[in-house]
Amino acid sequence: MSERPTEKPEFGPTRRGFLRASVAGGALVATGGAAFAQTPDPLITEVQPWARVFGDGIDATPYGMPIRFETDVIRRNVPWLTADVTSSINFTPIHALDGTITPAGCGFERHHSGAIELAKEDYRLMINGLVETPLVFTYADLERFPRESRVHFLECAANSGMEWAGAQLNGSQFTHGMVHNMEYTGIPLRLLLEEAGVKPEGKWILVEGADASSNGRSIPMEKALDDCLVAFKANGEALRKEHGYPVRLVVPGWEGNMWVKWLRRIEVGDMPWETREETSKYTDTMADGSARKWTWIMDAKSVVTSPSPQMPIKSGPGPVVITGLAWSGRGTITRVDVSMDGGKTWHEARLQPHSHDKALHRFYFDHVWDGSEMLLQSRATDSTGYVQPTKNALRAIRGLNSVYHNNGIQTWWVKSDGEAENVEVS
Amino acid sequence: MSERPTEKPEFGPTRRGFLRASVAGGALVATGGAAFAQTPDPLITEVQPWARVFGDGIDATPYGMPIRFETDVIRRNVPWLTADVTSSINFTPIHALDGTITPAGCGFERHHSGAIELAKEDYRLMINGLVETPLVFTYADLERFPRESRVHFLECAANSGMEWAGAQLNGSQFTHGMVHNMEYTGIPLRLLLEEAGVKPEGKWILVEGADASSNGRSIPMEKALDDCLVAFKANGEALRKEHGYPVRLVVPGWEGNMWVKWLRRIEVGDMPWETREETSKYTDTMADGSARKWTWIMDAKSVVTSPSPQMPIKSGPGPVVITGLAWSGRGTITRVDVSMDGGKTWHEARLQPHSHDKALHRFYFDHVWDGSEMLLQSRATDSTGYVQPTKNALRAIRGLNSVYHNNGIQTWWVKSDGEAENVEVS
Numbered sequence: 001m002s003e004r005p006t007e008k009p010e011f012g013p014t015r016r017g018f019l020r021a022s023v024a025g026g027a028l029v030a031t032g033g034a035a036f037a038q039t040p041d042p043l044i045t046e047v048q049p050w051a052r053v054f055g056d057g058i059d060a061t062p063y064g065m066p067i068r069f070e071t072d073v074i075r076r077n078v079p080w081l082t083a084d085v086t087s088s089i090n091f092t093p094i095h096a097l098d099g100t101i102t103p104a105g106c107g108f109e110r111h112h113s114g115a116i117e118l119a120k121e122d123y124r125l126m127i128n129g130l131v132e133t134p135l136v137f138t139y140a141d142l143e144r145f146p147r148e149s150r151v152h153f154l155e156c157a158a159n160s161g162m163e164w165a166g167a168q169l170n171g172s173q174f175t176h177g178m179v180h181n182m183e184y185t186g187i188p189l190r191l192l193l194e195e196a197g198v199k200p201e202g203k204w205i206l207v208e209g210a211d212a213s214s215n216g217r218s219i220p221m222e223k224a225l226d227d228c229l230v231a232f233k234a235n236g237e238a239l240r241k242e243h244g245y246p247v248r249l250v251v252p253g254w255e256g257n258m259w260v261k262w263l264r265r266i267e268v269g270d271m272p273w274e275t276r277e278e279t280s281k282y283t284d285t286m287a288d289g290s291a292r293k294w295t296w297i298m299d300a301k302s303v304v305t306s307p308s309p310q311m312p313i314k315s316g317p318g319p320v321v322i323t324g325l326a327w328s329g330r331g332t333i334t335r336v337d338v339s340m341d342g343g344k345t346w347h348e349a350r351l352q353p354h355s356h357d358k359a360l361h362r363f364y365f366d367h368v369w370d371g372s373e374m375l376l377q378s379r380a381t382d383s384t385g386y387v388q389p390t391k392n393a394l395r396a397i398r399g400l401n402s403v404y405h406n407n408g409i410q411t412w413w414v415k416s417d418g419e420a421e422n423v424e425v426s
Numbered sequence: 427m428s429e430r431p432t433e434k435p436e437f438g439p440t441r442r443g444f445l446r447a448s449v450a451g452g453a454l455v456a457t458g459g460a461a462f463a464q465t466p467d468p469l470i471t472e473v474q475p476w477a478r479v480f481g482d483g484i485d486a487t488p489y490g491m492p493i494r495f496e497t498d499v500i501r502r503n504v505p506w507l508t509a510d511v512t513s514s515i516n517f518t519p520i521h522a523l524d525g526t527i528t529p530a531g532c533g534f535e536r537h538h539s540g541a542i543e544l545a546k547e548d549y550r551l552m553i554n555g556l557v558e559t560p561l562v563f564t565y566a567d568l569e570r571f572p573r574e575s576r577v578h579f580l581e582c583a584a585n586s587g588m589e590w591a592g593a594q595l596n597g598s599q600f601t602h603g604m605v606h607n608m609e610y611t612g613i614p615l616r617l618l619l620e621e622a623g624v625k626p627e628g629k630w631i632l633v634e635g636a637d638a639s640s641n642g643r644s645i646p647m648e649k650a651l652d653d654c655l656v657a658f659k660a661n662g663e664a665l666r667k668e669h670g671y672p673v674r675l676v677v678p679g680w681e682g683n684m685w686v687k688w689l690r691r692i693e694v695g696d697m698p699w700e701t702r703e704e705t706s707k708y709t710d711t712m713a714d715g716s717a718r719k720w721t722w723i724m725d726a727k728s729v730v731t732s733p734s735p736q737m738p739i740k741s742g743p744g745p746v747v748i749t750g751l752a753w754s755g756r757g758t759i760t761r762v763d764v765s766m767d768g769g770k771t772w773h774e775a776r777l778q779p780h781s782h783d784k785a786l787h788r789f790y791f792d793h794v795w796d797g798s799e800m801l802l803q804s805r806a807t808d809s810t811g812y813v814q815p816t817k818n819a820l821r822a823i824r825g826l827n828s829v830y831h832n833n834g835i836q837t838w839w840v841k842s843d844g845e846a847e848n849v850e851v852s
Contacts, residue, residue, distance in 0.1 A: 043550045044562055050688075051638050055540030056668070057511030062500035064531045066489065067667040069545055074488035085483030097662040098611040099575035101527060105490045106663065114481030119495055124469045136470055144745040146792045149525035149778050185524040212477050235661070236523040237532065241493040242482070262476075319570040352575050354782055366572045 065105075072096070075106050076173060086114035087213075089156065091177030094303075094325060095310040100181055100352070100360040101151075104240045107180035110156055110256065112213030115242040118262050123246050125192075125230070129206075129267035132197030139232075139246055145187040148229065150252070151356040153327045155179040155298045157255035157282055157404035163391065164402050168422040170309035172324075175410060175422065176301075179327070181360035184250045186231030189224050193268070202268040206275075207249055210262035217258045218272035219251065223296075227252045227358075230263065253329030253358035254296040255404070257282050287399025300388050301407035302326035302336055302363070302380035313418030317371035322349075326361045328382035335381040336363040342375030342411060342425040343390070349378070374414040375425055391424065491531075498522070501532050502599060512540035513639075515582065517603030520729075520751060521736040526607055526778070526786040527577075530666045533606035536582055536682065538639030541668040544688050549672050551618075551656070555632075555693035558623030565658075565672055571613040574655065576678070577782040579753045581605040581724045583681035583708055583830035589817065590828050594848040596735035598750075601836060601848065602727075605753070607786035610676045612657030615650050619694070628694040632701075633675055636688035643684045644698035645677065649722075653678045653784075656689065679755030679784035680722040681830070683708050713825025726814050727833035728752035728762055728789070728806035739844030743797035748775075750804050752787045757809035762789040768801030768837060768851040769816070775804070800840040801851055817850065 066073065075090040082088040092108040109115065120139040128134040156178035162169060169175050193205075198221070205224050208216045219228070229250040232239060239245040244261025251258045257277060272278070272294075284292040304324040307313050313320055326333045332355045337346035349363040363378065380388045391408030413423040492499065501516040508514040518534040535541065546565040554560040582604035588595060595601050619631075624647065631650050634642045645654070655676040658665060665671045670687025677684045683703060698704070698720075710718040730750040733739050739746055752759045758781045763772035775789040789804065806814045817834030839849040 041550065041562065043548055044552060048548070048636065050542040050544055051636060051640070053638065054512040055537065055542035055637060057540055058501070058503050058514045058516040058535045058537060058668075059511045060541065061531075061668060062502070062516075063492065063497075064501075064666050064668055065491070066663060067543065067671050069671075070664045071489075073663060075484070075490075076488070077484050085485045086480040088484050090484040090488075098573070098659045099609040099662045101609045101661045103661050103663050104529065105487075105531070109484045111481065111484060114483055115486065116476040116481035117493065118476055122469055122474070124467065126470060136467065140741050144741065144747065146776075147524070147747060147749075147790060149788050151780065183525045183527045210474065210477060211481060212479065214477070233524045235527045235529050236525045237492060237499060237529050238496045240490050242484075242487060242490055245493050245495075315566050315570065321570065321573060323573075350572075354577065354780070356780055362575050364573060 073106060075108060078174060087112055089158070089178060091173045092180050093173050094177050094179070094305050095172045095308050097305070098323065098362070100325070100362050101235065102180035102182060104182065104235055104237070104243065107182065107243065108156070108178050109242045110178070111211070111242075112215050113211050116211045116262055117241060118210055118246065120246045125247065125263060126265045127192060127196040127268070128265070129269050130199040130202035131268050132199065135196045137192070142187060142230065142232065142247065145191055147185055147187050149183055149185040150229070151181065151183045151359045152250060152252045153179055153181040153358065153360045154256045154259055155327070157257060157298070160406040160408070160410070161403040163408070163410070164395070164406050165400055166424055168424070170422050172303050172305045172308045173310060176303040178256070179360070182234040183236065184229055184231040185233035186229035186250060189228035189230050189249070192230060192266070193224060196268075198268055201270045204269050204272050206267040206269060206273045207258070207260045207263065208265040208267070209260045210264040214264070215257070215260055215277055216273060216275040217260060217277055218275065219258060223251065223254070253298060255282065255298060258296065282404060284398060284404055285401040287401060289401070292398070295405055298327070298329035299405070299407045300326070300328035300330070300333065300380045300382040300386050302378040302388055303410050304338070304376050304378045304412060307376065307414055307418070307420050308412050309420045309422060312420055313369065313414065316418070317369050320367055320369045322365040322367055322376065324363055324378050326363055326378065326380035327359065328380065328386070329358055330386065331383035332357055333361040333380050334383050336361070337379045338365040339377040339379070340367070340374040343377055343409065346379065371416055373416060375423070376412040376414055376420070377409050379409055392426070499532060501534060504600060513538055515584070515604060517599045518606050519599050520603050520605070520731050521598045521734050523731070524749065524788070526751070526788050527661065528606035528608060530608065530661055530663070530669065533608065533669065534582070534604050535668045536604070537637070537668075538641050539637050542637045542688055543667060544636055544672065546672045551673065551689060552691045553618060553622040553694070554691070555695050556625040556628035557694050558625065561622045563618070568613060568656065568658065568673065571617055573611055573613050575609055575611040576655070577607065577609045577785045578676060578678045579605055579607040579784065579786045580682045580685055581753070583683060583724070586832040586834070586836070587829040589834070589836070590821070590832050591826055592850055594850070596848050598729050598731045598734045599736060602729040604682070605786070608660040609662065610655055610657040611659035612655035612676060615654035615656050615675070618656060618692070619650060622694075624694055627696045630695050630698050632693040632695060632699045633684070633686045633689065634691040634693075635686045636690035640690070641683070641686055641703055642699060642701040643686060643703050644701065645684060649677065649680070679724060681708065681724060684722065708830060710824060710830055711827040713827060715827070718824070721831055724753070724755035725831070725833045726752070726754035726756070726759065726806045726808040726812050728804040728814055729836045730764070730802050730804045730838060733802065733840055733844070733846050734838050735846045735848060738846055739795065739840065742844070743795050746793055746795045748791040748793055748802065750789055752789055752804065752806035753785065754806065754808035754812070755784055756812065758783055759787040759806050760809050761807040762787070763805045764791040765803040765805070766793070766800040769803055769835065772805065797842055799842060801849070802838040802840055802846070803835050805835055818852070
């Protein structure tokens with residue numbers, strides 16, 4: 001308690017008194033609604049146990065974990081999705097997060113042959129092929145190069161893929177959780193390629209991981225020299241094992257499969273390699289059975305993370321914060337609109353003031369909910385002017401055979417009891 | 427390996443071949459130095475164990491921790507600093523981090539009576555005193571208010587305090603590690619105060635925590651209505667227990683002690699409370715024994731995090747990345763200069779392109795080290811034009827009795843063997 005005696009608290013309206021408030025133009029305005037009945041609350045009238053004793057000391061958690069009340073905010077997999085968990089996907093709990101940074105501990109994983117353990121001392125990166133001087137770098141070598149730190153999203157090409165055919169998984173974690181957003185520190189790939197000296201005929205690179213799958217992907221030289229990072233830190237600390245410790249590639253705005261983990265080798269060539277990962281996988285099968293290739297860029301997309309199936313409205317009618325994430329592989333997000341009637345009418349949401357290129361953006365729309373059903377949607381516009389399409393607009397062009405690159409508008413049906421379901425609107 | 431056979435790697439220069447390079451103007455330029463002798467490296471000529479077997483599946487770590495090789499990147503306390511760990515400080519491992527975001531798991535802690543465990547269901551926030559309507563909010567109530575997400579640094583007023591008298595602790599973690607930088611999500615405090623209705627005579631607030639210490643602090647109304655947040659998330663997820671779960675105050679740019687954790691009560695008054703935490707503590711004792719009061723704002727400051735005593739140069743002469751952090755409680759950082767000769771000459775460092783108000787900034791200076799001794803310093807300039815002073819300039823004004831608000835320039839003596847020590851230069 002403070003050293004100066006304070007007046008006895010006057011308990012006017014109860015803890016729900018502020019529900020009188022309604023939101024207009026982002027500011028709360030009292031509307032003079034009814035005050036709720038006053039109920040004595042021992043949590044404010046009595047000294048609580050936690051104010052009577054000491055808590056944990058500063059030696060309790062040299063590296064801390066979330067409090068035990070938050071153990072449901074974790075990555076989750078969908079067991080039926082793949083035959084084996086070493087070659088599968090789990091999902092970021094985006095429904096329960098806010099802001100834009102994804103903590104590494106709950107940032108989505110995808111492995112093709114499991115997460116390997118590779119010590120810095122055992123790490124080597126080779127650059128070979130059409131270069132003047134083939135090179136092999138140790139981790140200590142890489143630490144000597146100029147570095148940059150930038151926030152970028154990583155999204156799996158298959159994110160929302162199960163929605164193509166209307167799987168309607170119940171939760172933004174499962175429909176949109178193959179995404180995370182971290183501050184990466186690394187070396188511009190351009191500098192390493194310049195060090196080796198790319199020959200004039202070198203137009204592509206092959207990037208390859210040290211795990212059993214190797215996960216080889218071709219990247220055009222123009223992108224390699226643009227904004228790719230050979231990264232060793234994420235959110236300030238060393239990459240987590242499951243995110244490619246000690247070194248992964250960052251390919252801003254491009255599909256996550258190209259962000260090769262445990263990066264082992266970069267080969268310079270004069271044409272793409274047409275690996276398994278870019279032919280039988282990570283191409284888009286069209287309605288006629290042909291395959292759309294080299295669809296690397298993740299187009300503008302958004303999703304309402306709350307309310308959503310995993311985040312029902314529990315407090316009944318009144319003010320509710322409608323919030324979500326938006327991102328674009330082509331730049332920044334300039335606008336997000338929210339609809340509560342399945343796309344008939346739209347309302348501009350508030351975007352947070354900081355906006356990073358090819359990074360997650362957070363949006364908020366402050367709404368006074370009257371308890372009636374909502375068909376909740378969000379729609380992103382990016383810095384190129386591109387507007388996120390409906391799922392049906394995508395299907396009209398690409399058919400129903402696709403798995404990858406579904407950036408269509410998501411709909412949550414919020415019912416009168418606050419529960420929400422994944423639905424489609426025509 | 428890739429599907430397409432690749433040519434046999436030609437091993438030209440060895441893994442140290444790139445040491446031929448020197449840095450000029452931020453770009454690597456080959457200088458034609460001697461190539462090192464070629465040594466066969468089984469790590470690149472043989473298939474390694476981690477490429478022969480599967481790694482961990484995606485169910486291995488629903489919430490992940492750093493890899494076991496990084497167990498030294500943790501918060502550390504200094505046992506002799508205080509009598510008891512429930513009322514003490516530990517330090518962020520800033521020497522080992524990069525970028526600007528501090529992962530919550532290793533973000534510095536300070537408690538006055540330990541970290542308490544307070545469930546959301548048991549949480550109440552009272553606003554009383556000179557208000558039209560005293561209010562008590564539950565956690566669910568707070569979730570209904572409009573929110574913002576912003577990156578801010580938190581720095582303890584006592585950060586670098588032991589350096590006033592020249593303690594010269596060996597490591598940036600110990601000299602400057604009472605700081606962290608996270609993306610906070612919360613409600614503008616202004617909205618909650620407007621909800622209660624501040625009376626015209628209300629010029630100050632008292633903020634108080636739910637722990638035994640209560641840690642009451644007075645904040646002028648102008649700051650309360652400006653940019654303070656009643657925050658419930660940091661780096662996207664719920665606040666950690668040790669950072670005030672479920673709700674703490676964020677007071678951007680002001681000393682960390684005011685960022686009250688487990689925020690329980692906000693009282694509006696017409697004058698400051700003069701609590702213990704703002705009279706006997708958190709004031710600056712001047713040379714004549716008088717106390718400088720209300721020194722809330724953390725002035726512009728910077729430190730080289732690597733190389734530093736905990737991060738010696740291990741690879742010998744050649745390119746080295748000199749990097750560190752800079753911040754200001756008055757705005758953004760517009761420039762950081764680095765000196766290698768104890769402040770005689772200065773070189774402008776590279777600042778990362780993203781710059782948040784009252785947040786940590788990362789700087790890099792790419793240097794080719796010739797192996798001679800360095801007296802390494804950094805000097806920050808903020809958006810008000812203020813330039814970080816030397817320690818002696820501060821001492822000339824404030825004497826040697828201070829504990830708090832030491833933002834003086836730090837010097838590391840980097841010796842020829844790459845080891846570094848904390849030293850003072852006159």
